[in-house]
Amino acid sequence: MTAVLTRQEDAGLVGVTGAASVAIRPLLLGQPRQLAVLAAFPSAIYLTTGDGVVVALVGTNAVRLPCAVVLGSELPDLLQVAAQHATHGASVGTGGVAVGQLRVEVARWWLPMPPAPPPDSTVLSRGLAALSARLSVQQHRLLRVVADGLRRLEAAVRTRDNRIAADATLNLLGLGPGLTPSGDDVLAGLLVGLHHLDWSRGVDAGRSNGRLQPPISVIRDAIATRVLVDAPTRTSTLSAALLGHAARGEAAGEVTAVLNSLCGRRPLSPALMRLLAVGHTSGFDMACGILAAGRALLGQRDPGT
């Protein structure tokens, strides 16, 4: 039952409902804003307001981006819907999204992040070992430059070196091919990992190598700031928007599932399988970023160094 049609006067409109990330709640409920189509696929449409804000309409089998509305019921032909944008336009606000003749209203809200509390260090350690083992047998490999950059960034986080961290972040931004460059994906994975795997609960935790560690939030915010400032000019609109979400700890559903696994709340294998299926290498790249964050939080050295 879609109430949209009881409120619209136009015929020919198709009203559907979906489940929306709370990260885009203000956008969905606010004043209407025009949207342009960024990219269209059979099971996803990415749209932008033009000032860095992205909203996605996705089918249940497509990636659940932190800025997505997941469509329920029958998936309409999204390529056709995107094509209608030329004649009918697209907008977001006052309760939903409109693209072409499609009207999407929110029937459910979901959180684009795992629930608190973060894991304890033993659970996290075990989870990371399993993640590391599984990633090492994948046929994917990080691009050399990205792997080097991530290694450097991970070391900086471990030693709480804000300056090197900011520099390494800058070098990763926009690095690599694809709709979401590999460098951006590892950064996103690292950021959400730092947000949600902080086993010390942000309190000034113990020591590493005998030295007092500042809380992880400081260096995490340094990286986040770097990302928020520079991503819009260094990478695609979509990727910059997703990095923005990551900076706030907001992640795709597939990422949240893996984070939950690392907190010991569910089995890792199926969650990781689904994450690895995201994009060509996006899922793998994000997983590498998460692993790096976890290791850095535990003060473990990257075995590759």
Add this chain to the structure above:
Amino acid sequence: MPARRTATAGAPVIRFVEVRPGAYRDSVALMQVSRDLTDLDGVSAVLVAMATELNLDMLVSMGFDRPLKAGPNDMVVAIAAEDDEVLARARIVLEKALRGEHEGRARGLTGGAGTADGLAQPVARITAGALNGATLALVSVPGPYAFPEAVDALDGGLPVMIFSDNMPLEQEVWLKAAAAQRGLLVMGPDCGTALVAGVGLGFANVVRPGTVGIVAASGTGAQQLMCLLDAANVGISHCLGVGGRDLSAVVGGGSTLQALDLLGADPATEIVVVLSKPPDPAVAELISHRASALSKPVVIGLPGDTFPDLTAVAAAVLDAVGQPRPAWPRWTPSNPLPRRSGALRGLYAGGTLRDEALSIARERLGGISDDPGAFGHVLVDFGDDRFTLGRAHPMIDPTLRADQLGRDLADPATGVVLVDVVLGHGAHPSPATSIAEVVGEAAATGEILPPVVAALIGTETDPQGLELQAQLLVDAGVRVFLSHAEAVHVALHLLTGESP
């Protein structure tokens, strides 16, 4: 062949070995089964294989006892688990995996999708035929027939929400006992509202996800609480319904206790609220004891007992999460109908809100009838059995109440009319319409109408549109409140002139 378990002295490990004669799976299938079991937390060793000599030797080398009678045509299952709960979980995962359902592959879900070969499996006729990949069963068949469907769910290892009412009490007792033994939750029977991980089940409003977990014996009561919290920007993790009889002496609170445990262990939930009418004293003791064992705060909300009303429960929850109490939303017409003396006429679609009105109004007004045909003060629950025989519940079919509303508006003895308007999934596409239309028609006759006060139970993003519904009512001169308790107090004030 009976399974054998041994607990190794010293190390807390349960070793479980079972032989299944004549059961056969190919080696790839067995590897998948093993993988599913190995993934489970607390499982330290697994062997699922055909009982060849080679495999039996491996079994022994893994520390298991060699089964007495097992040959190459038999399947042997060996699991080493850290405790009984892990083992029980592993055994359920084992059954599912042997049926071909593997974690992460929900085959056959949403509208009869095909098997791996693309040959569509015919649509199932009973719950047992559609368990593949499901994590929860929802049963809403007529009450006398709900039991077999619920048993299917429990036998399949699923928690079950029984929306149906009129299930015989002895069946409810049996189900809850069986469920407790298997560690599964029975929501209901007569559970009309639930929310699990953000998905509304039954009559449910579209709320923010958050950290408040609710255990409720009443659906509409839970809806009022959730809508108030949502308006205060507080989100809900889950709302687990337990049915209206759970806290009686006979049923003994089984589902409530289990729900408390579940929410206590749920990482997303930081505070738990129990909503009910006052329970049997012995059961209340059990609940209170279990609540205090939780490592998170529990608010026991018994409207009319520990709290005067549901709105007070909401306020207590806000206090517990450290959020400020807002002014609850209200919508005032530009030309509100003026007050006058007379009878209170409360026409309700939901029994819980009607009871809340009764509990508030009784002190001020004395005798109140539940019969719409009576003179004087009346509070009617149109959802009661005597009104719903042969017709849909008033949440869905508003005609009966609308007719009575017309009569009460035209009656000069009426002092004030009180109604509940409930939004959300499953409710009427525009519940305010019938109220607004009847009021509008009555106004068009030129007669002076009594004031109408409405409690609008909904959220900003309900499918019907909260603001839209409020506007429809307000345009007809109705005073609208999100808080039903406030609505009742205002109605009484309009009636008696006394301040609430």
Add this chain to the structure above:
Amino acid sequence: MTANGSGFLAEPPRVVAAGAGFLAEAIRSQAAAVNAVDWRPPIVDPDPLFRVLADPRRREANSAALGRVLASRAHLVDLAPARDALRLEAGVLLHAGPPIDWERASGPLRGALIGAALFEGLAGTSAEAEKRLGEEITLVPCHERSTVGPMAGVVSPSMWMFVLEDPSTGQRAYCSLNEGLGKVLRYGAYSPDVIERLDWMSSVLGPLLRDAIRRHGPYDVSSTVAQMVQMGDEGHNRNRAGTLMFLRDMLPHLAESTAPPRDVAAVARFIGGNDHFFLNLVMPACKLALDAARDLPGSTLVVAMARNGTDFGIQVAGCGDAWFTAPAAVPEGLYLGAYGAEDANPDIGDSAITETAGLGGFAMAAAPAIVRFVGGEVPDAIRTTQEMYEITLGEHPLYQVPVLGFRGTPVGIDTTKVVRTGLLPQINTGIAGKIAGMGQVGAGLVRPPIECFIQALDALAAEAPELAVPRS
């Protein structure tokens, strides 16, 4: 608090919904997974259903019953006359289906009984046979003597029987030898050439096969059945591949016998010329499997479905020897030559034991060739098997259906699921002419009357203990 219960809160639920459609629709609109069940009210009272489902013995009893059925393996170990193998007494005749007396017997059964009486020398003429059958000859269902018989299924002491044994339990089951098509005893024919053929089968066929089997050693019938299911046979109406495999395996041992070559050739020709020969091995193999599950109190598993040409009867594991009967229906299908529905006898034979064990109609998806013969199309064959999954307790790991991804056939009919879904077991059968001796008039599909299952449910409910808190 057990580990299992908490799982369902961690993620948005995947719901299976039975009942009001708007509830499933509301879940779907929230982009959450929901599988809606096409529920309809069962035709039984809710109370017996409740008592049977709430029986604390039920789950374990059914699990044990199914386990035994699936674990059963049948080996052909010997052949012998019924008087020796079954200790069948003189003056007793076995027949297919539930108990019946001469007065109520239909044409084909009467004809077969007359023929058996003549063959056995209990009477000299058919008139005399009829008299003795009406007065003094004792009629006993095959099932009650660990035996099954196709169509009229009549067994007399001199008839040679296949002796099948489960090597792990030592249990046995028996079946006569298949006479072939046309005018045969099992369709009620009793002319002199029928009797002559029975004589030959007892004096040549039986003994030669016995010798061959004794030379060969125990013959794994279950293994052959598993293979034939993947070769287009379903074990009831189509047994061609099974027959050929049996002949292939027996031939060397037949050839090595000291019997005259003419007899060996006649035996080979006889078996090779009868596509249904293997049916008489499939049936007792199924009987063995289901008999293993008998007498498990609390179990709702169906252990026998059988027809005597007048009544259809079923037996249930939790109800001992009780038969639950109702009038048998006339199968619907295609007719041979000029025959039509008016020529058909009601359903007859113990061959429904194949469906009871997960073959026949239940394996139709493995034998699409049969479906046109019974008047359907290929998708019907697949759909039939798929529907049967909903009324059974498990899947047979041995009988795998290639087109369903080698999924095991549905096995273990659950009485409660039949009455709840209204889906009756689908039986794939030959149609007998209603006049004795007419022979086969067609082939088609038939289902048991639901009354059998309702009676069984009531009996199970009466057996169920007084309700207490369940143990499992």
